[in-house]
Amino acid sequence: MKVVILGCGRVGATLATQLDQAGHSVSVIDSSSDAFQRLSSKFRGDKIVGNGAQEDVLRRAGIEAADAFVAVTNGDNRNILASQIAKEIFHVKKVVCRIYDPLRQRTFGELGLEAICPTTVVADMLLDSLSAIK
Amino acid sequence: MYIIIGGGGDVGYYLTRNLLHQGHEVLLLEKGKERYQSLSDELGQSVLKGDACEARIMDEAGARRADVVIAVTGEDEDNLVICQVAKKRFNVARTIARLNNPKHEVLFQKLGIDVTVSPTKAILSLIESELPGPRFVQLMTLKKAGLEILEMSIPSLSPVAGKPLNQINLPRRCNLVLIIRDSEPLFPTADTVLQANDDIYALVTRDAEEELRAIFGTA
Numbered sequence: 001m002k003v004v005i006l007g008c009g010r011v012g013a014t015l016a017t018q019l020d021q022a023g024h025s026v027s028v029i030d031s032s033s034d035a036f037q038r039l040s041s042k043f044r045g046d047k048i049v050g051n052g053a054q055e056d057v058l059r060r061a062g063i064e065a066a067d068a069f070v071a072v073t074n075g076d077n078r079n080i081l082a083s084q085i086a087k088e089i090f091h092v093k094k095v096v097c098r099i100y101d102p103l104r105q106r107t108f109g110e111l112g113l114e115a116i117c118p119t120t121v122v123a124d125m126l127l128d129s130l131s132a133i134k
Numbered sequence: 135m136y137i138i139i140g141g142g143g144d145v146g147y148y149l150t151r152n153l154l155h156q157g158h159e160v161l162l163l164e165k166g167k168e169r170y171q172s173l174s175d176e177l178g179q180s181v182l183k184g185d186a187c188e189a190r191i192m193d194e195a196g197a198r199r200a201d202v203v204i205a206v207t208g209e210d211e212d213n214l215v216i217c218q219v220a221k222k223r224f225n226v227a228r229t230i231a232r233l234n235n236p237k238h239e240v241l242f243q244k245l246g247i248d249v250t251v252s253p254t255k256a257i258l259s260l261i262e263s264e265l266p267g268p269r270f271v272q273l274m275t276l277k278k279a280g281l282e283i284l285e286m287s288i289p290s291l292s293p294v295a296g297k298p299l300n301q302i303n304l305p306r307r308c309n310l311v312l313i314i315r316d317s318e319p320l321f322p323t324a325d326t327v328l329q330a331n332d333d334i335y336a337l338v339t340r341d342a343e344e345e346l347r348a349i350f351g352t353a
Contacts, residue, residue, distance in 0.1 A: 053211060055237060077187060077211035081238075084214075088244050103189040104215070107223050 004029070004066045004092075006052035006082050007073035011098070013038035015070065020045050027061040052082045055089060063090050071097035076104055083113055138163065138200045140186025140216040141207030142173050145232065149206065150177060161195050186216045189223050197224035206232040214238075217247045249277070270352040273335075280340050290330040292351035300324040302349065305342035311335050 001024045005016050008030035016028045017040040026045035029052045030036065036047045050057035052073065063069060069086040071079035079097040086092045096114045099105040105117040135158045139146050142164030150162040154177075162177065163186040164170045170183040184191035186205065197203065203220035205213035210233060217229035231242055233252040242250045263271045263285060274283040288295055294302050299310065299322055313320040314333040320326065328334075338346055 053238075054235070075211065077209070077215045080218075081211035081214050084245060085241055088241055101188065104187070104219070107189060107219055111218065111222055 001025070001067045002062065002065055003027075003068045003070065004058070004061045004063050004086075006030075006069070006071045006079070008035035008038060008047075009072065009074060010038065012070075012072045015072070016045060017043055027066075029057060029061050053078055053085065055085060058082070058085065058090065063092060066090075066092050068092065068094040068096070071095075076101055079115075080104070080108055080113065083115075087113070135159070135201040136196070136199055137161075137202045137204065138186070138192070138195050138197060138220075140203070140205045141212070141232075142166075142169055142181065143206065143208060145206040147173060147177075149204065150180060154180060163191060163195060187212055187219070189219055192216075192219060192224060197226060200224065200226050202226070202228045202230065204230045204232075208234065210234050210238050214242060214245070214247070217242075218245060221246055243277070270347060282338055282340060282343060284334075284336050284338060284343070284346070286334050286336070286347075286350060286352050288328055288330050288332045288334065289351050292328075292330065294328050294350055295330040296327065298325050298327045302328070304349065305338065305345040307339040307342050308346055309337045311337055 003019055003024055004027045005012050006029045008028045012028060016026050020026045020043050027048060028039065028045060029048045029050060031051055033049045046061065048057065048061045052058060063086060069083065069092045071082045073079055076099045079099060083095050083097040086095045096116065099108065099115040099117055100119050102117050102120050105115045108115055137153055137158050137160050139150055139160065139162045142162050146162055150160050153160045160180050162173065162181045163184050164173055164181060165185040170181060174181040182195055186192060197220055203217060203226045205216035207213055213231040217231050220226040220229050228248050230249040230251065231247050233239060233242065233250045234254065236252045236255045239250050239252060259271050259273065270286040271284065272282055273285050310322050312335040313322050313326065315329065336346065
């Protein structure tokens with residue numbers, strides 16, 4: 001499987017390393033080349049410096065041949081824009097993104113964008129953990 | 135009309151002032167604390183502090199009863215989200231987005247944003263139209279009709295120079311509306327003979343543009 005990942009923060013870098021180790025072809029995009037230091041030294045995928053909301057940058061990352069696209073930059077709106085480019089312009093089959101704001105995640109979920117909201121996921125886990133004390 | 139504007143930069147500020155002046159009810163949303171302060175010193179109740187990308191703020195702003203939402207921040211991704219949230223959550227009838235990257239135009243239209251305005255593209259056309267020499271400028275796009283208004287000057291070696299209009303095979307969906315010859319306007323008829331250096335104003339469908347350029351030798 002060929003995966004393009006936008007955003008090489010902790011989540012992006014961890015995901016990229018794991019997919020690469022599992023034998024998938026991975027490209028990672030980040031606006032800063034420093035971010036690629038988070039990748040494992042054994043990482044074999046492509047590293048692309050650029051703004052992932054631009055079509056030519058996505059093209060350079062090989063999005064036209066990608067089976068999946070993941071947007072995990074720090075900006076909700078950037079993830080939303082890039083994911084919709086991946087879906088609507090490049091017709092990538094599987095597109096997932098991260099949206100911190102729960103309301104925005106719900107709105108774009110209703111618009112057909114697959115989005116994970118770490119805010120609610122983590123809050124639920126913390127709540128679970130706390131409810132174990134009694 | 136009730137109009138909500140997202141982003142209190144220069145564009146947002148002047149837009150708010152103009153629309154207020156025209157008698158509309160306007161609310162400008164600005165998230166930066168200092169910028170908000172200076173805007174509200176001048177515009178008073180017409181400014182609200184908050185991020186227009188957040189549905190909670192838009193709800194507070196009364197987005198449900200807004201006739202138009204205009205997103206003019208400096209970031210395309212923010213403008214997209216403001217308009218999409220306005221449409222989807224609040225059923226706003228008309229959304230207008232400023233585009234900084236003209237390449238995003240197609241995407242925004244696909245995603246249901248009603249109108250996009252690209253200052254970059256507008257400035258380019260304006261400058262191009264002021265350059266000397268043979269030219270071909272897109273003056274305006276009528277998006278819903280799929281039409282463009284073009285300005286072009288006829289090059290001296292153009293195949294159409296010296297020919298009357300009824301002997302030129304124009305694309306089917308194209309209309310020459312005006313000719314400017316030596317600073318004089320001329321409304322073309324079938325017998326009008328085109329001359330080199332005429333400035334032509336044409337209404338043409340997007341897909342016929344290239345055909346028109348080939349015929350006039352401005353390709």
